[in-house]
Amino acid sequence: MSPESTRRTFPRSARVRTSAEYARVFDVARRTAAPMLALHFAAGGEGARLGLAVSRKVDRHAVGRNRIKRALREYFRSLRPRLPAGDYVLVARPPAAKASPAQLRAAFDGLLQRAGALPAPGPDGTMRPAQMTPPSSHSTPDAATG
Numbered sequence: 001m002s003p004e005s006t007r008r009t010f011p012r013s014a015r016v017r018t019s020a021e022y023a024r025v026f027d028v029a030r031r032t033a034a035p036m037l038a039l040h041f042a043a044g045g046e047g048a049r050l051g052l053a054v055s056r057k058v059d060r061h062a063v064g065r066n067r068i069k070r071a072l073r074e075y076f077r078s079l080r081p082r083l084p085a086g087d088y089v090l091v092a093r094p095p096a097a098k099a100s101p102a103q104l105r106a107a108f109d110g111l112l113q114r115a116g117a118l119p120a121p122g123p124d125g126t127m128r129p130a131q132m133t134p135p136s137s138h139s140t141p142d143a144a145t146g
Contacts, residue, residue: 013046016088016089022053026089029041045085048079053091058096068097
């Protein structure tokens with residue numbers, strides 16, 4: 001096996017690619033924003049697709065812009081199976097240039113939760129299924145009687 005075949009790829013089917021696709025998303029999508037990123041989400045299609053817009057206003061240097069895109073693309077790869085079908089276009093803002101990959105992932109996560117694409121984390125930081133009820137460790141028969 002060659003090293004290229006073992007590398008995880010980001011297939012064309014998982015990308016928003018053409019200017020017409022970006023224009024459609026910007027026209028019809030719901031938008032939510034944070035200081036570092038803005039998310040435009042258009043539901044529908046045959047799977048989750050990612051588009052990235054990182055301009056020179058965010059970082060003058062291509063190395064910095066590519067670092068932002070690489071971190072967001074890698075995180076999207078890991079989330080893609082759990083996301084509803086649709087086009088997700090992330091627009092980076094200037095504070096993203098100074099953010100660590102972990103901060104970029106956290107901002108992306110928060111936007112996905114606000115958009116309704118991911119459930120909010122539980123109080124202990126773990127994702128909980130919607131049908132799960134909270135533990136009943138606080139209500140004991142002795143506490144009810146007095």
